Every structure is written in structure tokens, then in C-alpha cells.
Amino acid sequence: MPDSAPRDSRELRHMLGLDGLAPAIMTEILDTAGTFLEVLDRPIPKVPSLRGVTVANLFFENSTRTRLSFELAEKRLSADTVSFSAAGSSVSKGETLLDTVRNIEAMKVDAVVIRHGASGVPHFLSQRIDAAVINAGDGTHEHPTQGLLDIFTLRKECGRIEGLKVLILGDIAHSRVARSNIFGLTALGAEVKVCGPATLIPRNVESLGVEVASDLDEGLKWCDAVNVLRLQLERMNQGLIPSLRDYQRQFGLTREHLERADREIVVLHPGPMNRGVEIDSDVADGPFSVILEQVTHGVAVRMAVLFMILGHEREEGRG
Amino acid sequence: MKVGLGEADRIVVRGARVFDPQVGLDRVTDILIEDGVISSIGDLSPSQQAQVISGKGWLVVPGLYDMHVHLREPGQEHKETVRTGCAAAMAGGFTGVACMPNTDPPIDSPGVVRFIREQATGLPVEVYPVGCVTKGRAGKTLADMAELAVEGVTAFSDDGAPVATAGLMRRALEYAAKSGAVIVEHAEEPSLTSGGVMHESAASTRFGLPGWPAVGEEICIARDIALAEYTGGRLHIAHVSTAGSVALIREAKRRGIAVTAEVTPHHLTLTCELLSTYDSDYKVNPPLRESRDSEALLEGLLDGTIDAIATDHAPHARDEKEVELISAPFGMLGLETALGVILTKFVQTNRLPLERLIDAMTVQPRRIMGLPPVRIEPGARANLTLIAPNEDWVVDRSQQSSKSINTPFHGWELRGRAKGVILGQQYYLA
Numbered sequence: 001m002p003d004s005a006p007r008d009s010r011e012l013r014h015m016l017g018l019d020g021l022a023p024a025i026m027t028e029i030l031d032t033a034g035t036f037l038e039v040l041d042r043p044i045p046k047v048p049s050l051r052g053v054t055v056a057n058l059f060f061e062n063s064t065r066t067r068l069s070f071e072l073a074e075k076r077l078s079a080d081t082v083s084f085s086a087a088g089s090s091v092s093k094g095e096t097l098l099d100t101v102r103n104i105e106a107m108k109v110d111a112v113v114i115r116h117g118a119s120g121v122p123h124f125l126s127q128r129i130d131a132a133v134i135n136a137g138d139g140t141h142e143h144p145t146q147g148l149l150d151i152f153t154l155r156k157e158c159g160r161i162e163g164l165k166v167l168i169l170g171d172i173a174h175s176r177v178a179r180s181n182i183f184g185l186t187a188l189g190a191e192v193k194v195c196g197p198a199t200l201i202p203r204n205v206e207s208l209g210v211e212v213a214s215d216l217d218e219g220l221k222w223c224d225a226v227n228v229l230r231l232q233l234e235r236m237n238q239g240l241i242p243s244l245r246d247y248q249r250q251f252g253l254t255r256e257h258l259e260r261a262d263r264e265i266v267v268l269h270p271g272p273m274n275r276g277v278e279i280d281s282d283v284a285d286g287p288f289s290v291i292l293e294q295v296t297h298g299v300a301v302r303m304a305v306l307f308m309i310l311g312h313e314r315e316e317g318r319g
Numbered sequence: 320m321k322v323g324l325g326e327a328d329r330i331v332v333r334g335a336r337v338f339d340p341q342v343g344l345d346r347v348t349d350i351l352i353e354d355g356v357i358s359s360i361g362d363l364s365p366s367q368q369a370q371v372i373s374g375k376g377w378l379v380v381p382g383l384y385d386m387h388v389h390l391r392e393p394g395q396e397h398k399e400t401v402r403t404g405c406a407a408a409m410a411g412g413f414t415g416v417a418c419m420p421n422t423d424p425p426i427d428s429p430g431v432v433r434f435i436r437e438q439a440t441g442l443p444v445e446v447y448p449v450g451c452v453t454k455g456r457a458g459k460t461l462a463d464m465a466e467l468a469v470e471g472v473t474a475f476s477d478d479g480a481p482v483a484t485a486g487l488m489r490r491a492l493e494y495a496a497k498s499g500a501v502i503v504e505h506a507e508e509p510s511l512t513s514g515g516v517m518h519e520s521a522a523s524t525r526f527g528l529p530g531w532p533a534v535g536e537e538i539c540i541a542r543d544i545a546l547a548e549y550t551g552g553r554l555h556i557a558h559v560s561t562a563g564s565v566a567l568i569r570e571a572k573r574r575g576i577a578v579t580a581e582v583t584p585h586h587l588t589l590t591c592e593l594l595s596t597y598d599s600d601y602k603v604n605p606p607l608r609e610s611r612d613s614e615a616l617l618e619g620l621l622d623g624t625i626d627a628i629a630t631d632h633a634p635h636a637r638d639e640k641e642v643e644l645i646s647a648p649f650g651m652l653g654l655e656t657a658l659g660v661i662l663t664k665f666v667q668t669n670r671l672p673l674e675r676l677i678d679a680m681t682v683q684p685r686r687i688m689g690l691p692p693v694r695i696e697p698g699a700r701a702n703l704t705l706i707a708p709n710e711d712w713v714v715d716r717s718q719q720s721s722k723s724i725n726t727p728f729h730g731w732e733l734r735g736r737a738k739g740v741i742l743g744q745q746y747y748l749a
């Protein structure tokens with residue numbers, strides 16, 4: 001755990017990742033998300049918690065659901081928002097990332113929600129700007145709000161995280177979702193196994209506190225829930241898998257797999273899905289799937305994160 | 320005492336501990352330098368017409384030589400110039416440096432060699448350009464090595480990248496053998512390291528950063544050792560970074576193959592976990608490895624498997640480094656901190672004898688590069704490094720002589736630092 005890691009939610013200035021984040025803070029975020037979930041069901045789903053706060057959503061990499069989810073979360077909390085989308089690196093446009101973000105900060109924003117294709121960018125920025133930094137996905141590193149919403153969904157579906165057995169299936173090596181899930185779930189007492197082609201399992205993955213399931217059926221027989229990751233199709237061009245067909249035959253989640261496991265397994269997927277590749281439609285749309293619930297929960301979890309970072313400050317400022 | 324650069328016909332260093340294990344010298348005494356030559360060592364009476372340097376509490380050793388630096392000129396003068404690089408060398412206690420050929424244009428013609436040497440005129444630092452192995456460092460055809468050798472080039476490298484193919488390395492070793500030159504290899508197999516920004520390890524998995532595995536270095540060293548054995552050519556492995564590489568070189572030496580190796584202060588002292596901050600000052604090629612690798616490197620240095628300590632001083636402009644880690648260039652400064660880091664971490668802690676430091680930072684690198692030895696004895700040209708071994712100091716990147724500031728040692732508290740150098744009639748005092 002980094003020395004500077006917050007021990008208490010009042011010390012939470014940024015949301016950079018779940019690695020090293022105190023379990024108590026994660027639990028507080030999940031509990032807060034529970035109350036915001038109820039807000040979303042009200043006739044007017046809006047609270048004034050972040051009135052007067054300005055949040056900039058900086059998406060240097062394509063995203064639909066995460067960007068919309070953050071924007072909705074900000075609006076539901078009454079924050080003012082601006083959004084910026086730029087595919088590719090700012091460097092390719094001639095301006096450095098740091099200059100871009102410093103310019104936006106100079107317009108007096110309180111927080112930046114950032115997605116970037118390079119691992120570590122939120123950490124890099126958090127050391128150089130005053131605004132709060134919220135990681136909306138950095139390279140192949142972390143996607144902490146996705147991790148939290150997956151954990152929130154599991155807790156809601158299964159009633160607990162402690163002792164829960166979760167299988168993460170697919171491209172572990174390049175997945176920021178996998179890392180945030182692993183860090184968050186293990187910190188909260190779940191058991192985690194990963195499963196996928198050897199070329200997509202990072203070396204030393206055991207050092208993260210997980211085991212490797214050698215095949216899908218074995219993993220499914222063991223787990224209470226399976227989180228299916230999107231297969232990034234460019235991995236095929238990199239020679240990391242021989243073909244989609246070969247991948248699908250070994251690691252594509254089908255109804256037959258779930259039947260063979262002979263137990264109720266909650267199915268998650270962070271989306272977007274490649275139907276027929278990593279997950280079959282009758283699983284994605286099947287009775288154990290909570291994929292759409294995850295999307296709803298995402299808004300509540302992001303509201304909780306924004307509130308806990310920016311809301312405390314507002315309260316203190318008023319005091 | 321005069322501070323900064325100077326030149327004098329008579330220089331007296333008074334009352335320092337003079338230490339040169341090569342000639343069995345270790346005593347507190349005076350040194351008189353006349354017309355650039357050490358004329359006597361012993362207690363001297365006061366002289367009116369000499370530049371007197373008070374060396375009380377200091378250590379005087381043979382001039383340090385860094386066999387692996389990047390001076391960036393020509394072509395990247397915004398990072399460093401020959402003169403600012405030499406200023407950093409002087410401040411770090413070096414009287415000689417070998418500069419790598421990945422300049423623009425690269426060092427593959429006599430004109431570039433002469434240009435670089437000219438930039439260093441008038442300074443108490445000798446600059447020895449290393450020539451390219453292949454024309455333009457393009458990895459296609461051999462550079463005009465014999466022509467460069469006429470200019471005094473004694474080492475060849477495509478540093479920044481490995482010699483591209485086994486076939487080219489074979490030819491380079493064969494061709495250079497005639498002039499006794501050495502091929503300095505940046506050992507890396509690109510098909511295993513492409514895209515990697517840090518050591519492939521538990522840390523890279525945790526940080527979500529693409530890995531550059533140890534085997535990416537070791538497989539290239541294994542290739543080159545086999546070729547050195549086959550051709551009889553002289554091979555030098557630059558910046559060795561893994562325990563496996565040390566084992567390969569140890570075995571090759573045992574079998575009598577003409578291979579030598581160097582290690583950097585940063586690979587001896589820093590590990591890959593430091594990348595947790597995503598600070599690009601820690602991004603270097605080869606990458607920082609694990610503590611067991613650092614331990615193996617130190618063992619290799621102690622048993623002679625690794626011959627020399629070199630810095631791989633690699634300046635980069637601040638705006639190039641202050642970007643996303645994945646986009647930042649590889650490399651870190653080294654000239655001004657090397658001596659202090661080695662003294663503090665290894666000599667002061669009795670893990671490395673001072674004698675071995677002198678050996679690894681002047682005797683061996685000069686031998687490998689085919690240069691005459693530097694000794695502290697009457698009749699020898701003055702080539703000295705002055706050290707305050709007990710001075711406590713804190714590395715401050717804003718106070719460095721280099722044009723760049725990308726040092727990973729910023730803020731380190733060190734004990735022991737260079738106070739100056741003397742080369743012939745020229746001297747520099749901090």
C-alpha cells in the first residue's frame with residue numbers, strides 16, 4: 001500500500017485505483033452508493049450535494065457507457081460539468097497531456113474525471129494539479145469505479161463479499177477491470193481466481209493474491225460468480241491468440257458451461273460485449289446475468305465516489 | 320582557493336590522502352604537478368608560484384573514467400551538449416568519458432568524431448567518442464570501422480539498440496578484432512522487449528505496465544557470447560541488469576571468452592517497485608529490475624564477473640520526460656551522482672572495498688576501452704579525482720551541471736562527493 005494512501009474517507013482526495021485503498025473506505029463507498037441507488041428511483045432523481053462544484057470529464061480514449069455514467073452521476077448530484085473527448089494522445093496534437101489538463105484546471109474546475117490509454121496517467125496528474133483526480137480507466141492498469149460497481153453488484157446479488165468465490169475470465173493481462181476487481185475483491189475478503197489463455201494471463205499474477213484456474217469448467221465448478229471480460233480483438237493481431245474460434249472454444253462462456261457447473265453462478269460483464277465470442281447471448285440475456293444491473297449500479301457508485309471526494313470538501317468549506 | 324575551471328603550470332595538492340592501489344600508494348601527503356606532470360609525491364615546502372589546493376580530509380585517486388555516457392551533441396543539444404555533459408562529468412569527478420554514438424547524425428564518420436572532440440577542448444575531461452557498429456546505426460551494413468579507428472575510436476556500439484542481427488554481430492566482432500577494438504553491446508532482443516516500459520515482474524502486473532523481461536536481455540547476451548567465442552572478437556556487455564546475465568557472463572569468463580561487462584549505479588541501487596509512482600525518471604533501458612538482481616550485480620562486481628561501473632548518463636529535456644510514462648523516453652542522469660551513490664551505498668557500508676571502486680571506475684573501463692592506465696606516480700601525466708569522502712550532501716536536481724534534470728536520485732542523502740579533477744595543467748574545483 002502506498003504511504004500516502006488515505007486511511008479514512010475524509011482523507012480521500014482522489015480516486016486513482018483500488019490497489020491499497022482501505023477496505024473501510026471501499027465499504028463506505030458501497031454503502032453510500034446504496035443510498036444513491038434509492039435516489040435514482042425517485043420521481044426527481046437529483047440531490048443538491050455537489051451544487052457549485054465543477055467537474056471536467058476528460059476522455060482521451062473512446063468510451064460510451066463510462067462517460068455517460070459519470071456525466072449522469074455528476075448531474076444527479078447537481079454538479080456543473082464539462083466534457084472533453086479526444087481520441088488518441090494529446091501529444092499527437094502537439095500539446096502535452098499536462099498542458100491540456102493544466103489549461104482545463106485553470107478554468108477553475110474542482111475535479112477531473114480522466115480516461116487515458118496510458119497506465120498511471122491519473123497518478124501522474126494527481127501529483128501535478130490541485131483538482132481532485134478520478135480515474136475512469138487508465139491503460140491496462142485500473143478502472144476503480146468499474147471495480148466498485150462490480151463489487152456493489154455482487155454484494156447486492158450475493159449478500160456478501162467476504163468468502164465469495166469470484167472467477168475472472170478472459171484477457172487478464174490487458175484488463176484494467178480485472179486489476180481493480182482483484183484489488184477490491186481480495187481486500188474485502190473474497191477469493192478470486194483468474195482464467196484465460198496463458199498468453200493473456202500476466203506472469204506473477206499470483207502475487208496479486210489470486211489463483212489461476214487451468215480450465216473454464218474447473219473454474220466454474222468452484223465459483224459463485226463469473227466476471228467475463230471483453231476480448232480485445234486487437235490481441236489476435238498481436239499473436240496472443242491464434243483465432244477467435246480457438247478462443248471461443250476454450251474460453252467463451254456458454255449455457256452448456258453453466259449447466260455443466262450445475263450451480264447458480266452470477267454472470268457479470270463490464271461491457272461492451274462481443275456476443276458469441278467471450279459470452280453467448282443466452283448467457284448474457286439469461287437468468288443469472290446481472291449485466292444491465294451493473295450499468296444502473298455504475299451511476300450510483302460514481303455518485304458515491306464523487307460525493308465522498310468532493311462532498312466532504314464542500315461541507316468543510318461551508319463550516 | 321580558486322573555484323571552477325583553471326589552468327596552472329604548477330599545482331600543489333596539499334595534505335590529502337593519496338590512494339592508488341595500482342602503485343601501492345595510500346598515505347596523507349602532498350602532490351606537486353609541474354607542466355601537467357606529477358613531479359613529486361611527498362611533503363613539500365610552501366611554494367610561492369603554485370596553485371595550491373588544500374586537500375585536508377580529502378581523498379585523491381586516479382581520475383575516474385565513465386565508459387558509457389550520452390552527450391546528445393550533435394542533434395539533441397536541448398538535452399545536453401558536449402560542454403554541459405563535460406561539466407557534469409567534472410562535477411561528478413570524471414576526467415574521461417566515452418560518449419555513445421546515438422547522436423544525430425550518429426557517430427559513424429571521422430567528421431563527427433572530430434566535431435565532438437573539438438567541443439571538449441580546453442576542459443579537464445577527455446571525451447572518447449564511441450563509433451557506430453553499423454552505418455547510421457541502421458543495423459544494415461557495418462560502419463567504416465577502420466576509418467574511425469584511425470581517428471582513435473577504440474570501441475563500437477549501436478547503443479540504444481542491440482546490434483540488429485547475429486550475422487552483423489559476427490562480422491563486427493571479426494572486423495573489429497583486427498584493430499583490437501571492442502564491440503559494446505546494448506543487449507536486448509526486440510521481439511521480446513518491444514513496447515515494454517519496465518521490468519516484467521509482479522510489479523509490472525500490479526501497475527498495469529507493459530513488461531520488458533529479463534530473458535529479453537539474457538538471450539541477446541547468450542547470442543553474443545557464442546559469437547565472441549566463435550570469432551575470437553572482444554565483446555563488452557553494457558549496463559548488465561539481471562541475475563541471469565551475470566551468470567552467463569561469469570560462465571563465459573570461466574571458459575576464457577573475451578567478454579567484459581559494466582553495471583550502472585542505478586541498477587545496483589534501484590528496483591522496479593519504484594515505478595509505482597509512474598515517475599518517468601525511473602524509466603530506463605534496460606529497466607530497473609528486482610532486488611535479487613541488484614544483489615547478483617553486486618556479487619558480480621565483487622568477484623570480477625562485472626568489470627566496470629558506468630553511468631549510462633542519459634539526459635532528457637524536462638518536457639519530454641514530464642508526460643505519460645509510456646510516452647516518456649528511456650534514460651536517467653548519472654554522472655554527478657555515481658560516485659556519491661557508490662560511496663554511500665557500498666563503500667561506506669563496507670560492501671565494496673574502495674580499492675575495487677577505483678578499479679571499476681578507472682582501471683577496468685580504461686583497460687576495456689584500450690586506453691593507457693592512469694597512475695599516481697612521479698613522471699605520470701596528472702589525471703586525478705579529488706573526493707571529500709565524509710561530506711554529507713543532498714542531491715538537488717536544480718543544482719546540477721547537466722542541462723537536464725532527470726535524476727532518480729533527487730533528494731537522496733549521500734555521504735562522499737567529488738570536489739574536483741585535475742587533468743594535466745587544467746583543473747576544476749567545485
